[in-house]
Amino acid sequence: MDLNLIHSPDSYIRRCILATLSYLSQHESISAAVLELKSFAQLVALHKREYGIPPSKRLLNDSYGGYVSPPAGLEVIGRDRRQMHRQVEARKHAKAMMAYQVKVLLIGSGDSGKSTLLKKMRLWHIYESESFSAQEIESYRQHVFGDLTRGLQCLLDAFPDMDLQLPPVYTYVYPEDDPQHRGGYVKGWAPGEGIGLDEDSKGVKPDKLSTDVELIKSTPDLCDGEPFPLKYLGPLQRLWGEEVLRFAWARRNETGLQEDLQYFFSDLPRLFDPAYVPTSEDILHTRERTTGIMEMTIKLLEHEILLIDVSGQRSERRKWTHCFQDVTSILFFVNLSWYDQCLFEDRNVNRMQDAMTIWDSICNSPWLKQTSIILVLTEYDIFQEKIKRSEIRTFFPVRIFLSVPLDFDGEPENAVQGRDYFKKRFRRLARKAGPKDREICVHTTNTGDTEPLVVLSAVGE
Numbered sequence: 001m002d003l004n005l006i007h008s009p010d011s012y013i014r015r016c017i018l019a020t021l022s023y024l025s026q027h028e029s030i031s032a033a034v035l036e037l038k039s040f041a042q043l044v045a046l047h048k049r050e051y052g053i054p055p056s057k058r059l060l061n062d063s064y065g066g067y068v069s070p071p072a073g074l075e076v077i078g079r080d081r082r083q084m085h086r087q088v089e090a091r092k093h094a095k096a097m098m099a100y101q102v103k104v105l106l107i108g109s110g111d112s113g114k115s116t117l118l119k120k121m122r123l124w125h126i127y128e129s130e131s132f133s134a135q136e137i138e139s140y141r142q143h144v145f146g147d148l149t150r151g152l153q154c155l156l157d158a159f160p161d162m163d164l165q166l167p168p169v170y171t172y173v174y175p176e177d178d179p180q181h182r183g184g185y186v187k188g189w190a191p192g193e194g195i196g197l198d199e200d201s202k203g204v205k206p207d208k209l210s211t212d213v214e215l216i217k218s219t220p221d222l223c224d225g226e227p228f229p230l231k232y233l234g235p236l237q238r239l240w241g242e243e244v245l246r247f248a249w250a251r252r253n254e255t256g257l258q259e260d261l262q263y264f265f266s267d268l269p270r271l272f273d274p275a276y277v278p279t280s281e282d283i284l285h286t287r288e289r290t291t292g293i294m295e296m297t298i299k300l301l302e303h304e305i306l307l308i309d310v311s312g313q314r315s316e317r318r319k320w321t322h323c324f325q326d327v328t329s330i331l332f333f334v335n336l337s338w339y340d341q342c343l344f345e346d347r348n349v350n351r352m353q354d355a356m357t358i359w360d361s362i363c364n365s366p367w368l369k370q371t372s373i374i375l376v377l378t379e380y381d382i383f384q385e386k387i388k389r390s391e392i393r394t395f396f397p398v399r400i401f402l403s404v405p406l407d408f409d410g411e412p413e414n415a416v417q418g419r420d421y422f423k424k425r426f427r428r429l430a431r432k433a434g435p436k437d438r439e440i441c442v443h444t445t446n447t448g449d450t451e452p453l454v455v456l457s458a459v460g461e
């Protein structure tokens, strides 16, 4: 077959050849396509006789693949013809999309708040993002229960490292008129419905603490539609209120524990109501580690923004580089409250230092020289509270070089100065590691605000 026939004045011949090439390019195996396309078999045979081989797939894809329709009357089997049309349309659509799609990659260590940004967009339906389905809300309800029991379990597991021991009995024996702590009675429920009220109406028995710990350690996951089992309410309340656990919680920075646990423990009766449905705030506070790569598309003016959320756990960071190709912007997340915390995976490493190391390698990456990088500082609300009881200087001691303080020399309880100090540190690292002219935008955010979304509007411009 002479490919010059494509320029033949005879339009039927032209279309036959184009359609053949186009159709063949859709198939993995050219010989299978030939069998299906009986009326084209002769054309292909002709091509083979002329050139000794079938038309190369590369030539087919590069020159004609998918962009011509088969001429009317050709013997294309119905199902294949429809499939071919779908592929042609999909390719055209993909090509058009590429022209205005912006790819934004969300990176940062685990717990830095990457997925929380996506949750915010979906909860408030920002930029036409899809809201949560009933099934997803149900799965968050189950997560809340898991966060409570697993969080408490993690705190108990950290006792040996903190040189702490559980007392044999509760320090405080809850009186009879405090049924909520004693057994699980919650406002609006009939007294006695909660577990334990009948068994120990004189107060919590001395051996209850170890029984409660055992119960928490063997908690199964909730099933769909199953309310939070009442028998856990009393133990969770009592254990959380126990002196030694309060003390351990105050030292949580040594264990890499999730800060948001307090949010749920301060509102237990509401969560144990059988009619409980997670609120937007509850959904934002749940902790669900991302596995693999999550994608979400939003629309902003004439742009389509593809947000890619990857896991920040140490073992998962290798996968980040797979996403670097064609990235327009990177949102790098750092949790401000990390300055006094250790890594969950390695208790000898300061979390903020770990974030700085990753930041340094991202700014230094040869694949990202042309990519804009935006630093998002999260958990400013927790940082503002924490700085009152935990000094930055304890973890970032002041070093002076040529009379210039290298580390934090601001007022101990001044959150703005503290935040600006970390901004400066990250900016300095970026200048040292990456292109000198790269401008780093920095945004600070809390759980409830929409500031990082402003970041995205900058991306889309």
Ligand SMILES: Nc1nc2c(ncn2[C@@H]2O[C@H](COP(=O)(O)OP(=O)(O)OP(=O)(O)O)[C@@H](O)[C@H]2O)c(=O)[nH]1
Binding pocket: 108, 109, 110, 111, 112, 113, 114, 115, 116, 117, 258, 260, 284, 285, 286, 287, 288, 289, 290, 291, 310, 311, 312, 313, 333, 378, 379, 380, 381, 382, 445, 446, 447, 448
């Ligand atoms: N108080 C407060 N909590 C926040 C904020 N941002 C995130 N969190 C909480 O931090 C926890 C972890 O957030 P995620 O968004 O799941 O963390 P991630 O970066 O996606 O973590 P990986 O998926 O493990 O990489 C959640 O419980 C959030 O509620 C914030 O600004 N303030």
Ligand SMILES: [Mg+2]
Binding pocket: 114, 115, 116, 288, 289, 290, 309, 310, 311, 312
């Ligand atoms: Mg995540």
